[in-house]
Amino acid sequence: MKKIFMLVLMVCSASILFAQTKKIAHRSHSGSDRTFTIKGESNFGATPEMIRRSDSLRRERVKRDSIEKMRIADSLKKAAKKQKKTPAKTKN
DSSP: OHHHHHHHHHHHHHHHHTOOOHHHHHHHTTOOTTTOOOOSSOOTTOOHHHHHHHHHHHHHHHHHHHHHHHHHHHHHHHHHHHHHHSOOOOOO
């Protein structure tokens, strides 16, 4: 039993050692730093639920930002109108 446990432990630890990052894999196949890119289909282990959640959070953040920009623009327009209505005082 002890030998089986040790064998399983060694196999599991050996599989971790073979993990490569995209950059290491690129360099090991004669790639250079200039030709390396992180673009691609990889999602780094994100599940579809995680992707959907991050997309919905991003959309919500964009929506909040656009509403805030509209409020700021409206307040600036009101201030400009108020400034036009009040006559400018001149020095004599």
